[in-house]
Amino acid sequence: MTIALHIVTRASRQLLLACFCMLILVHLSFLLLLAGRDLSVTMLCAILFCSLCSSAYFTFIYWQRIQQSRQLSISATGEMILHIGQQKELQRTGLVVHISHKSRIWPYFLSIFLMDEAGKEHKLLILPDSLSPAAFRALRVSLIWISKHSSVR
Incomplete structure (x- = not known):
């Protein structure tokens, strides 16, 4: 031999999936932090949606560059x-x-x-x-x- x-x-698509799963966990922790604030549900969803979309985009671009x-x-x-x-x-x-x-x-x-x-x-x-x-x-x-x-x- x-x-x-x-x-x-x-x-690696497994690495991309792992990155997105960690990203979702981070955003869920932000949701828990913001849940105690005096924000409307619509405002809270808008903040999290914009944050999740932008960070997912930048994660994908970074993954393409390093992989x-x-x-x-x-x-x-x-x-x-x-x-x-x-x-x-x-x-x-x-x-x-x-x-x-x-x-x-x-x-x-x-x-x-x-x-x-x-x-x-x-x-x-x-x-x-x-x-x-x-x-x-x-x-x-x-x-x-x-x-x-x-x-x-």
């Missing part, structure tokens, strides 16, 4: 190359990176911190719906192998 693989992530498609290539020796560039660009640059000690590799969640040669940190948040099940499992196994067999800097 080899650890070599090439993955292309896609935006860009990423490419990661892992060689059979454990060398990792992170391909950076916009999808519209024809040329993508590749950075040689290594896994940081801050990375968390869990069965259903990968929070990967990669350090390039210049010392810049690149963060990848990968949930199971960001990849196919086989690719997610292969990436998880490869990252565990690399973290065990390389000197983490």
